[in-house]
Amino acid sequence: MSAAERMAGGALRRHGAFDAPTTITIERLADPVIDQVGQHVTSRYCELFWLPTIGPSALWLLRHAAYHTAGGPYVVDVETLGRCLGLGDSVAKNAPLPRTLARLAVFDCAARGGSTWHLRDHLPMLPGRYQQRLPNVLQVAHDLLLQDVPAESAADAPDELEASWAAYEAWLDARYADEEALAAGECPR
Template sequence: MGQEGPRPEFLTVCRWEVPHRQEQWWPITSEYVQLLWLPILGPSCIVLLQRLDLLIGEAKQVRTSTEELARSLGLGHTPHRGSLLDRSIDRCCDFRVLRELIPGLIEVPRELPPLSSRQLKRLPESLQVVAHAQPELQRYRNETERRGRLHQLTATLANLGATDDEISDQLLRLGYPPERSTASSRAYPVTSG
């Protein structure tokens, strides 16, 4: 941001509701941010974003001391401009993943955008492969979660005393294909909890 002098002793953190287009944006705590934004922003910026996201939660705004925030991130605290916390905030603002409206008033988004093609080219080759496979990973994750729900529903119905045919009928009504509507998951009953 290029401001002169130290930041105020206290920061006010608000939510930045960023309107975005059709593309998928990624929660600050997601694997995408951890794997792909980290080499672009650096670890202190990622940890700062995650901490601010956690601090704000669902509140309209929170207030935190710069000393407390810096020390909680392992950045130490120095009251002069150019501290590690200041540099991390400035870097996040430079990359437009944080906004500092006035000195000490910071907005943090819930999600970060996908990396630009220029940013993707800066990644190590192994991470470029991960970035290009991300939609496939998402589909795999969705299918894995769906299978987990199928397993839990099947086991719950079996624990309630439903027959194999009743379980199959119920799962079919819920949109699960018949070939997966078997009572084979009775071997893994769901415990109450």
């Protein structure tokens, strides 16, 4: 069991995720700084760098919540929410939905207050301690991205962000081409 999984188990107890009522209210977790300089949960950045960190169920829940809270808080049946996310309808202590909510709390992507869950719709740049746990190819990609994006918000510099992504994708294409050449018994370029 990884340290994050042990922490998530503790979060289940601390945040009471498994004591879920039949319905919960989901609201946006407002953070003026992260909302301005962070990445939206539907961004390629979150998909590439946060997904391997928090897991697919957690990122999908954040995306689901971002869509549904765009007009304000919403109330949802817990079993329906679990089924909509492909996590099943159980709200037992070790069921996927309560564990996903607890995992989001561990990574400071969610907070609970009674039967209300506050979920982020923007995530910060991935902290260094989590970057070190990424696969090597994503660590390199993240470093390339940070070199090309100014310290200000990426939202303020869409052209620079797109150029950085283009550089990353070109590097990734070249890496895959080399691996395919090796697999075919050819010398990489």
